[in-house]
Amino acid sequence: MRSLSAGQVIDGFKLEQQLDPGGMADFWRVSREGDTLPLIMKIPLLRRGEDPLTIVGFEQEQMILARLSGPHVPRFVASGDFERPYIVMEHVAGRPLKTLLAETPLPATQVASIGAAIAEALYSIHRQHVTHLDLKPSNIILRDDGSAVLIDFGLSRHDQLPDLIAEEFDEPVGTGAYVAPEQVRRFRGDPRSDIFSLGVTMYFLATGERPYGEPEREAEWRRRLWRDPFPPTRWNPLVPPWLQEIILRCLEIDRDARYASAAQLRFDLQHPDGVALTERAARRDRDGPLTVLSRWLKVRNAPPLRMRSIAGVIDRSPIVMAAVDLGAADDLGDAIAAALRRVLATVPDARLACVNVLKTSRIALDPLEDAHGRNPHLQRLVELKHWARPLPVDGDRITYHVFESPDPAAAIVEYARNNNVDHIVMGARGSSSLRRYLGSVSAQVVAQAPCTVTVVRRSVAAGDTPAEGEAQPAAQ
Template identity: 60%
Template sequence: MRWRLSPGTVIDGFELQEHLSTGGMAQLWTVSRPDDPVPLVMKIPLLVDGDDPLPIVCFETEQMIMPRLTGPHVPRFVAAGPLDPMPYIVMERIPGQSLKSRLEEVPLDWTEVAGIGAKVAHALHDLHLQHVIHLDVKPSNIMIRETGEVVLIDYGFARHERLPDLLAEEFREPFGTTPYMAPEQVLQDRADPRSDLFALGVMLYFFVSGERPYGTPRGGQIRRRLWRNPVPPRALNPHCPPWLQEVILRCLEVDPADRYATAAQLALDLENPEQVRLTERATRLEKDGGMKTFRRWLKARKAQPLESPNIAGQLSRAPIVLAAVDLSPGSEDLADSLRMMVGRILSIETEARIACVNVLKTSRIAVDILEDEEGRSLHVQRLVQLRHWGASLDIPKERISYSVLEAPDPAAALVDYARHNNVDHIVIGARASSALRRYLGSVSSQVVAEAPCSVTVVRTPKDRRAENG
């Protein structure tokens, strides 16, 4: 069903009060709950447009990460609703405005820029200690509490090193806000916390100079930051002290190894300028010359997107099992047999990570209908069914993920998913044989032929008897 949201609507005990904003992927409402005096805000993802799964995946990412975050630098998580019937996240409402409200005042006084930078760096260090990389640090995602602490909001693009990285698994492009994206993010590496320090460097540059170091690039233009360095901020604002330029340009180094090792070290320099060791960065007033830029360009030409996310910790050491689940009508018995097989694998591979995948087949030439007659997203419905399928598996929630892929060729989509994510084992169901299936070839046979890993094909007992009979 489609919810009609208006002041006074009650969702799971939360009453909508004021509509704050509608962004590209979600809308925000202030809400209240009986006997809860704390100001609350509800974030509701925009899932009506069925041809774009990104808001769904970002919502699931944020819903996974936020309950695990604690401390003054993150919004306090209150509650969340499932995709069916109404997805939402409720969190504390941070009073005041984000740092985006300061953009009309740039350039700011350098002393204030350094103070803001130090507070953000402290918040990022606390976030990194909780195994999370934000990957979308920018003024609109930074609030300041009345007590002075910075609060980092919006975790739709974030990465938790101990949880599935759904964005990296399901998509083949970099994610973030292009003016603030680190070079390694452009190459689809989402595993380095120093990416957040690069974004903070972009923000400090903007606040002190009034311009963004890389402009607002589009498409392939974002790769230029792999070889082009920005105009030094002191060339745009002579009031910027050399030590602050040193700090900013160090944050903006192309190679993460040349940046600060941690956000804590960055905060230390911003709060103790007399301790900053000055290099040639501090006195630079022009971009690098043509020969140095050309050498970086040659190096950047060899830089390629990562084939898979660099998952650390337990997930990197555990086998990844892809369960290809058929949710089409009439496949219930096959889905049950597949669940039993995955359960057997889990009894042996006790550290396994299960990726439950369903393919929503689309047409190569026709216009796809991605909503049902009642206007509900087919993508969301499939995702709800897939979660229901995996609910009975005996596996911790942080070691199972659910993805609905949209593709005209289901077998190719599964093989590509397996290759991109370093899957160790595919478990896929096969329907009973038929003349048409033998002539055209089945999805399971194509996966067996092309998969880069082991494949287990599952049949129902009824189909096995039919084949033998």
């Protein structure tokens, strides 16, 4: 979406005023005839060279925000697709929490009041199956009545929806100062990660310092797996014992040692006289070297944490992957779709992941835009969605992924391995001497994939049994 200006109308929404941009999106005040609710349009940044996380986060947010309700989230109004991407939501009146950071340290009672309001908002979204996973002052708005509203769900997880972030990115994502230790290890399924991030926020409000500084690299993030922060009283001796107890409990490295729920945290913040004080309340320094070494050894020897769905429905259902060659003939695409229908008919609760690989050069730099100025990654997503539209799969159980790789087969196999795919369905182009000499993509996938692979030839008629064959399934 380019060359936007005040007065322009997009799908019935009139652009009124451009607001300050965010890290991954532009924002406009908008209006629509018949709507009295103040509205804001969020437009993801999809310009030349933008991070693919922007594209994935946009789809993640529009799925999740549409499912949320209540006073602690902006009301969802409408959204566009990848051909015209935007999200229209309620424009929340209030003060962004980040504007208070210049006034830190704040009095303990004010920190507790703000913390309780945020905990209440977290409890609301947790009960709706959502973990925010990017909780920080810039994503929190305080209304005039003192309640908190959470915004920006691009990195969030809904335990009944596909987790596109975990599926498409091998590295941890988030804001380095606020991510929980388990997030560093790519575990995105625990609401107590939000409690940790709230602990970081309250630490900052109470002291004017962040407990882990502002780390930018994953190696720096990993230190919180074994190293605890300095107690808040190191920076502000006026922090009372009950508030230090609460903050350090939120910041426990072991999530089992944190508050079990945001509701329990809110209760303590609202009743400081009843907070049970432990050694945390009197702590004056970080843990000693033996404790830190013990944690380091534990992390070093621990098996990797792998994402698992919180809801049992998805975990118990097979994951089917369609590796689609968008450059192949239409009849091959039709044959893949027919094979998928037969598979899905036997497992009606299956998840379907539609995948295309944008083949890149191993040496030369590939253009970030085509001759018409379009983002190739985005264009492939649009084409993939068009191809999958007739498939008999509910929108909540189908996802779309475009990878960039010089080796399509390796990209397909890696996705299947990382996401516990049970069945790959892919197409085979015609045979050729060069393809036989170099080895086809489908042959490599069949040999390396950790699951069942069905390869469909374009010559397969409706109702025939698909056969293994040579393919260029997902690269053009």
